[in-house]
Amino acid sequence: MPTMSMIEAIRDAHDVMMARDDNVVVFGEDVGYFGGVFRCTRGLQQKYGRNRCFDTPINESGIVGTAIGMAAYGLRPCVEIQFADYMYPAYDQLVSEAARLRHRSANDFSAPITVRMPTGGGIFGAQTHSQSPEALFTHVCGLKTVVPSNPYDAKGLLISAIETDDPVIFLEPKRLYNGPFDGHHERPVVPWSKHPLSEVPEGYYTVPLGVASVRRPGAALTVLAYGTMVYVAEAAAAETGIDAEIIDLRTLLPLDTDTIVASVEKTRRCVIVHEATRTSGFGAELSATVQELCFYHLEAPIVRVTGWDTPYPHAQEWAYFPGPQRVGEAFRRVMEA
């Protein structure tokens, strides 16, 4: 089986879907001729023509707004916002339009669009190339929110997203584009080719939305993570020797509560990890949900390890990033509680 980086897997998902379905169109800033600043759409214009893959003006609201119009016509646009940090100008079209269209028109119109955006830090991108705005989407009914953590899932989830009849926010942890990253920035980078999940089948396959994956079975505590933090949690488990059960949520909404509850009922302890700022981050929802569904099983307070409630700094990036040390400390704290 070919191995792919996450970038290649995402590119391949586009390719597969553009070949299968004439209605799939792909556009965004620098997405056409050049193939995207992270090269996730490289070669698609050359292969499918400027009609199907093209550059847009720098106007995120226009990108999402025209995508909604196209979707209402019957196409399946898959668009790129160059960095998640730049989705705010499109937020009205996402929240007030894409998310609400089917409901407000009683199924007369719908907006099956996929909105991809690179997310997260760890590349010295500072405050406007590092954000993780997932909680700003999970609060919006009508949107599905997906965060893949590896090439295999990225391709399968993106194909599912494009096929889904609802608008999907597809957040790509840019720190994972070229290799798994466990937070040890001081160590050399491991490429994807050394990781089993870079074995990506050719052609069409899907990973279903709404289904989490247990990435490391364990008995001591449950870790709820997604994206880059899956690897950080794995590193923390290895380094602390604590037998953590690590759940890669993959889809944040709809959330796979069955998998979560089964695990927490078993381990009776829960650590939640994300890179976004803490207050009102998605970890809050996870904590509230676990508490609601597993209250009588919990033996220790649920702990959140997150980015601080500050902008993502440039030089202090690693002081901000919830790395294996902070996550490991949380594991210990939860085990000692």
Add this chain to the structure above:
Amino acid sequence: MPTMSMIEAIRDAHDVMMARDDNVVVFGEDVGYFGGVFRCTRGLQQKYGRNRCFDTPINESGIVGTAIGMAAYGLRPCVEIQFADYMYPAYDQLVSEAARLRHRSANDFSAPITVRMPTGGGIFGAQTHSQSPEALFTHVCGLKTVVPSNPYDAKGLLISAIETDDPVIFLEPKRLYNGPFDGHHERPVVPWSKHPLSEVPEGYYTVPLGVASVRRPGAALTVLAYGTMVYVAEAAAAETGIDAEIIDLRTLLPLDTDTIVASVEKTRRCVIVHEATRTSGFGAELSATVQELCFYHLEAPIVRVTGWDTPYPHAQEWAYFPGPQRVGEAFRRVMEA
């Protein structure tokens, strides 16, 4: 002491601050000559001139963006977004600019702006005149978020907000503009003049940001609420006979965790009530925080009573609204747990 409606109290806060400080300017859609669609700025243009209070083009990003520029110059703009549902076009200016300016410029520039917006449902306003987007602000570091529940607080908090050197989001529950509302839409409306908190001192006074208020002391359970939900919780306490301690948070960020923790440690039970959609609502943060700080005191799962994860419907408004019955049931559930 004069009694005022919430609208009058808000108008009065503007008046007091415009008289005290030449740098306070007030603008927004229909805010000038007409005095705002809810009349919260009535007469200010006539009193202070078109230079200090004026109508703007319908462009929320322009309203907030120009306000930030004015604040950088040295003014203290207090602007109105006509409905909170229409803040999305301004979201980039709020999140990426107002909230970050002081930090990113290392205190070289700052954006002491107040952004008022009517919020919440209960007026048959349907999905675009009913939203409660507070969680979209509390997740953004650098913004303070305030929700008054009565005329006295509204005036004192708005004066504090205008005086604060940080950007403040000031959410005005429109269902409370003309009278306290306990969710019993089938009963006649009670005007503010019948409520003690409509006694509003003349002239300048402040209610500090970041300080909650215990609106009903009680021993059985703690209710965390704000805005309209304070009255709904009061009604639920009266109707169930459950001795709830009702905390009106007033400021969501920074949050008065001291008051919350003291209460939950006492009652050992907690119900959280808000009108916004549940998933990733501010209730999630409250639940996570209470769980973190009071885990060993809790005798029952924390319960959230919220709007459903659907758009706010028109005809089914009262099926959506978390009224006294739903809140009362939650009280019972928590007491029985």
Add this chain to the structure above:
Amino acid sequence: MTSAPSLRLHVPEPEFRPGTKPDFSGVTIPHAGSVRRPPVDTAPEEIRDLAYSIIRVLNRAGEAVGPWAGELSDEALLAGLRTMMKVRAYDARMQMAQRQGKTSFYMQCTGEEAIACAFQMALEPGDMNFPTYRQQGLLIASGYPLVDMMCQIYSNSRDPLKGRQLPVMYSSKAHGFFSISGNLGTQYPQAVGWAMASAIKGDTRIAAGWIGDGSTAESDFHSALVFASTYKAPVILNIVNNQWAISTFQGIARGGSGTFAARGHGFGIPALRVDGNDYPAVYAVAKWAIERARRNLGPTLIEYVTYRAAAHSTSDDPSAYRPKEESEAWPLGDPVERLKNHLIVKQLWSDERHAQAVAEVEAEVIAAQKEAESFGTLHTGPKASGRDMFVDVFKEMPPHLRRQRQEAGY
């Protein structure tokens, strides 16, 4: 530069406020028939003047004159009059129904009927409008049943939108009418996107976006023009300049540009300005722009000059911010009256037949209303169900919504 003068903020004000007497005698209105009609493939830069004039067909005498006249058959004109009358009667009844407490909210388009009604007649089946809340005329002209519209207003058991939407926020794909949003301006780039999709697929259908004068200030107006200009989308971008945006006069949105049509010039988009109260003029200009789009010549911007004769909505009282007499004084007259007079001049119509038609149309609307009310009104009778609130949030209901629906007791 200590010698520089003190700067001053310029805040535009309308000429007339309550207490002053509106007088538009100083306003120059181009004579009907005086504006040229260029071929549809004229380069945009050669017709910039058309954004600063007003294309008019019906003159004071009620005749249709000039190069934009003669597009409509007698039957089409008579049908147009009837459609406008129906819209007006519908508005009157629904306004009253709101006052009677049968619904929460209503918005009339009084004085603006010609625009939507004539435009819709110029479209082909399959074309798609992206309207605002004041284009009920599109739906009525397209033959969408009045009963269905009323059921939406009443949020009753037959409401096509299941009680979810604010009254007047219709949706009908089958009638080329995109779901109305409460958020101003969002439909404009969507219209461009729909048109781009049609071009991508090699289709022949075109789109039309609608926006109010005040809402042109919204950022999505820009998004739409940028994309339309770049991709030469087959779209008509309509601006209904009814002089007011709630309490705010059009000068606040327009600023120094003179007209809203002029906005097109920054994008190389041909821009026309037309008398919005002149049914044949609206139709002719719409046809011109639609032909451009259909021939793949790209977008056209049209400003319709009209006047919002009624309140903004049932929540509004305009006497607080504009003179009561302003509507009467407004120099472009009433679209229904003007078309009626034209037909009388053409000897196709008479005051008697008009009175009779008024009665017929009213009877038709009342009958529809009776039927609609048999399915309930907002507060009485059969209703949209609470269960429906949970449906259509997603294509398939996810588990958390199923749990919530259960919790809600549906």
Add this chain to the structure above:
Amino acid sequence: MTSAPSLRLHVPEPEFRPGTKPDFSGVTIPHAGSVRRPPVDTAPEEIRDLAYSIIRVLNRAGEAVGPWAGELSDEALLAGLRTMMKVRAYDARMQMAQRQGKTSFYMQCTGEEAIACAFQMALEPGDMNFPTYRQQGLLIASGYPLVDMMCQIYSNSRDPLKGRQLPVMYSSKAHGFFSISGNLGTQYPQAVGWAMASAIKGDTRIAAGWIGDGSTAESDFHSALVFASTYKAPVILNIVNNQWAISTFQGIARGGSGTFAARGHGFGIPALRVDGNDYPAVYAVAKWAIERARRNLGPTLIEYVTYRAAAHSTSDDPSAYRPKEESEAWPLGDPVERLKNHLIVKQLWSDERHAQAVAEVEAEVIAAQKEAESFGTLHTGPKASGRDMFVDVFKEMPPHLRRQRQEAGY
């Protein structure tokens, strides 16, 4: 309408891509001196032509000619040349520092130096720029110390922004330079707001907004123009058209409008187009617009025609999307070379003195760099502290941030 042709999407493409030979011989560039210079209080509608031409002062022979010439003294021209040389030397050193791993990121303005440098000379102290990331020339021309700029690039212990911001995102209120944002376009309405504030206070200071060709497509461009037009804000709205937005050529943002300056016409804002590689022309046009603002005549839009000679940033390799030779072939030349030649023609300068100045400037920049590096670079030496991350989120640190800082161990 079954006879209608199939629609087609129009996707603009640049003339030249890698593998083709750029040839601009077909492009007409107006002769230096050929564009008229109207009085600053001319009505915008009378100078629409200025948005479709290019104001130029320096001709091929290196002479300054025409109505926009003669604004600058010999000393000012010599100082201008030196400032541009400093910017270029600074860019070269910082680009190299990034390649050496001393920082994470850098952005050059090679080829565009004249615009910011000349504009800044036309401002008065107290005026405020709202720049993008490619206006380092404003700071250098205003005398902001190179060492401070470099400390920001290095995020070191003397970084005025305490390590928080991406390199090049400077801020200096004292030098009339607003904090740069990573989010494109947001500064444009802020500039208008600052200018409005100055007008509200009866001040004499004016503002200048800056934006790239690609970023004019952003919605905030519209917000800014709407507000500037309505309130006649004393602001200069500068568009730096360097032909590229990362890999995207300017035709994608510009669409059918011919020029970016034309965007102003939709708002009744006077719009000028100027040769951005012509220092005296930039200065003269800036002075003209600044005088308008200062005399309370309202906003002016200026499009600077230039070419981004280097990569977008250190993360970019333009050879993937444009021919390597395009920069050389670009017909407006290099701003440093052109001013140098002009000064030589004026017998104020010589190749020898230029070579000497190059060396002096480089020595100055290297000395500054040494000093800056003594305070650390991104990965070595003294650093901005993690503690600082928690400061300035709010004016006073609220309890939850104090707790988090403690948790973080600072």
